[in-house]
Amino acid sequence: MINLGILFDIKLCRGVQLCIVRVSKGSERPIKNVQTKSFSSSVEQLKLGKLPRRPAKPNREEKPREPTPSSPPPPYLSVVVISERKNRNVPSEAPSQCMKSITTATGECRSATGGGDVDVDVIIVGAGVAGSALAHTLGKDGRRVHVIERDLTEPDRIVGELLQPGGYLKLIELGMEDCVQEIDAQQVFGYALFKDGKNTRLSYPLEKFHSDVSGRSFHNGRFIQRMREKAASLPNVRMEQGTVTSLLEENGTIKGVHYKTKDGQEFAAYAPLTIVCDGCFSNLRRSLCNPKVDVPSCFVGLILENCELPYANHGHVILGDPSPILFYPISSTEIRCLVDVPGQKVPSISNGEMAKYLKTVVAPQVPPELYDAFIAAVNKGNLRTMPNRSMPAAPYPTPGALLMGDAFNMRHPLTGGGMTVALSDIVVLRNLLRPLRDLHDASTLCKYLESFYTLRKPVASTINTLAGALYKVFSASPDQARSEMRQACFDYLSLGGVFSEGPISLLSGLNPRPLSLVLHFFAVAIYGVGRLLIPFPSPNRVWIGARLISGASAIIFPIIKAEGVRQMFFPATVPAYYRTPPSKQE
Numbered sequence: 001m002i003n004l005g006i007l008f009d010i011k012l013c014r015g016v017q018l019c020i021v022r023v024s025k026g027s028e029r030p031i032k033n034v035q036t037k038s039f040s041s042s043v044e045q046l047k048l049g050k051l052p053r054r055p056a057k058p059n060r061e062e063k064p065r066e067p068t069p070s071s072p073p074p075p076y077l078s079v080v081v082i083s084e085r086k087n088r089n090v091p092s093e094a095p096s097q098c099m100k101s102i103t104t105a106t107g108e109c110r111s112a113t114g115g116g117d118v119d120v121d122v123i124i125v126g127a128g129v130a131g132s133a134l135a136h137t138l139g140k141d142g143r144r145v146h147v148i149e150r151d152l153t154e155p156d157r158i159v160g161e162l163l164q165p166g167g168y169l170k171l172i173e174l175g176m177e178d179c180v181q182e183i184d185a186q187q188v189f190g191y192a193l194f195k196d197g198k199n200t201r202l203s204y205p206l207e208k209f210h211s212d213v214s215g216r217s218f219h220n221g222r223f224i225q226r227m228r229e230k231a232a233s234l235p236n237v238r239m240e241q242g243t244v245t246s247l248l249e250e251n252g253t254i255k256g257v258h259y260k261t262k263d264g265q266e267f268a269a270y271a272p273l274t275i276v277c278d279g280c281f282s283n284l285r286r287s288l289c290n291p292k293v294d295v296p297s298c299f300v301g302l303i304l305e306n307c308e309l310p311y312a313n314h315g316h317v318i319l320g321d322p323s324p325i326l327f328y329p330i331s332s333t334e335i336r337c338l339v340d341v342p343g344q345k346v347p348s349i350s351n352g353e354m355a356k357y358l359k360t361v362v363a364p365q366v367p368p369e370l371y372d373a374f375i376a377a378v379n380k381g382n383l384r385t386m387p388n389r390s391m392p393a394a395p396y397p398t399p400g401a402l403l404m405g406d407a408f409n410m411r412h413p414l415t416g417g418g419m420t421v422a423l424s425d426i427v428v429l430r431n432l433l434r435p436l437r438d439l440h441d442a443s444t445l446c447k448y449l450e451s452f453y454t455l456r457k458p459v460a461s462t463i464n465t466l467a468g469a470l471y472k473v474f475s476a477s478p479d480q481a482r483s484e485m486r487q488a489c490f491d492y493l494s495l496g497g498v499f500s501e502g503p504i505s506l507l508s509g510l511n512p513r514p515l516s517l518v519l520h521f522f523a524v525a526i527y528g529v530g531r532l533l534i535p536f537p538s539p540n541r542v543w544i545g546a547r548l549i550s551g552a553s554a555i556i557f558p559i560i561k562a563e564g565v566r567q568m569f570f571p572a573t574v575p576a577y578y579r580t581p582p583s584k585q586e
């Protein structure tokens with residue numbers, strides 16, 4: 001049955017042709033499939049009956065809207081854009097001639113977009129770890145979310161495969177812990193460190209938690225697909241395949257995005273808030289932050305089969321030369337190996353230099369239990385590389401837009417902290433947005449959300465600083481003071497008790513406190529100096545000790561400076577910390 005009333009209204013919008021067909025549940029069929037691929041169906045569905053409508057006068061103090069899955073299913077309304085106004089300079093139709101729900105405050109007639117949204121609260125660019133978790137979180141809070149993801153097929157990557165227990169706790173807080181189920185994920189209970197034939201085990205301090213709480217390791221693509229599925233299962237989250245090409249900006253406010261579908265069609269999508277989660281290679285962050293990206297090294301990834309780790313269900317870190325080598329399980333039969341190669345250039349895979357490097361330089365440092373499987377994996381040839389990037393968060397607060405995930409902030413992946421930071425940020429943002437019903441006052445919202453940058457700091461900056469500092473300490477160096485620091489770190493962690501529990505609590509995200517990080521870092525340095533001076537403090541040893549302390553300072557202070565000393569250690573002194581939701585300020 002065609003809903004003639006709505007069809008008539010929309011045809012009055014110049015340049016926009018919408019076909020609206022009312023169908024009953026289960027019988028929706030595409031009129032024209034404008035998207036290359038939709039995650040769960042090929043036609044976009046707006047379940048209008050289920051979606052709460054925006055009131056004529058927004059009441060920002062209203063409670064978050066909850067979708068009501070138990071209510072009887074309404075008729076579905078499928079909206080498909082056949083063509084869209086391309087020229088943004090074309091004068092807009094008068095408000096009365098536009099469909100009410102898509103008429104903006106300026107009277108501009110906003111088209112329903114690619115898949116046919118008429119009213120979206122949040123556009124999310126990218127459905128990786130951050131984007132899909134965010135989509136589910138905001139969708140669960142009743143927001144109408146439009147996710148645009150470049151490729152909705154299962155990713156096959158060497159990143160984001162070990163979720164720290166702190167990240168798992170955040171996943172529980174977001175109600176998404178089932179996303180690590182049915183993907184053959186492995187529980188991780190801690191780390192084992194190896195150096196010069198010695199090893200030590202560092203267990204996560206999980207005693208205080210439920211037995212289910214631990215780290216999880218898995219195939220990143222399987223985890224992401226589970227999160228995408230979960231987000232797309234919400235009636236008010238629409239996931240669409242498309243590549244966002246630019247942000248739509250008007251007078252300094254981001255109004256939405258331009259995006260392209262696989263078949264080359266271009267669309268514009270509008271929403272009061274656009275959250276960019278397009279990952280480490282983000283093309284869109286440039287106008288939203290000051291991206292100072294550092295690439296200290298690359299990881300070379302391979303998968304080992306038919307072998308057992310020396311410590312089952314533990315991450316393994318070899319303090320190798322020139323830099324660390326990691327092993328951890330990613331399924332019940334596979335072990336991921338990541339070999340760190342310093343610098344931005346890695347030996348060529350195609351001409352065999354990489355295989356030679358792995359066999360001659362790396363293999364001799366691999367624990368004997370894993371040696372044969374390592375050589376077999378190199379011979380199999382499925383080698384992958386990925387640059388290890390770090391980038392402190394340096395946002396330009398911009399009305400209408402936010403950055404999240406790796407697009408916003410990156411750290412060396414040695415400690416597997418990226419997903420934990422992303423999930424923790426989502427919890428902070430969710431809590432800030434919860435009291436707000438209406439997101440349309442972009443500049444007020446932007447000012448309010450400045451508190452996000454401070455509230456996230458204790459967790460994010462601790463994990464970031466630890467990753468950067470540990471990478472430097474764990475890497476081999478010809479400098480004797482640096483070698484002493486590396487050995488002191490291994491021995492300090494081997495002491496057990498508070499000496500291992502403190503640092504592993506920081507790394508795992510279970511107790512991410514900046515002050516504790518600095519204390520443990522300098523405790524390692526002092527421990528190193530003490531060993532040099534006792535029993536006989538020769539002048540040479542005193543000199544090495546002094547250089548050890550100055551080297552340790554040179555490692556940690558620049559990272560802390562980049563993170564922001566005040567935000568990291570004294571967040572309560574930052575005015576933005578106290579921002580209250582806009583409606584409460586009025």
Ligand SMILES: Cc1cc2nc3c(=O)[nH]c(=O)nc-3n(C[C@H](O)[C@H](O)[C@H](O)COP(=O)(O)OP(=O)(O)OC[C@H]3O[C@@H](n4cnc5c(N)ncnc54)[C@H](O)[C@@H]3O)c2cc1C
Pocket residue numbers: 125126127128129130131148149150151158159160161162163164242243244245277278279280282283299386387388389404405406407413415416417418419420422
């Ligand atoms: C080698 C390596 C190993 C790592 N290992 C770990 C680990 O073990 N544990 C851990 O916690 N972290 C790890 N990390 C970090 C972790 O992978 C990231 O922090 C995490 O993936 C960030 O999630 P994200 O959603 O921001 O980005 P991603 O997961 O990369 O998602 C970005 C998404 O955006 C999409 N996209 C990009 N551009 C566009 C566009 N223009 N339009 C539409 N969509 C777009 C992409 O297709 C992708 O799906 C590792 C990183 C590296 C480099």
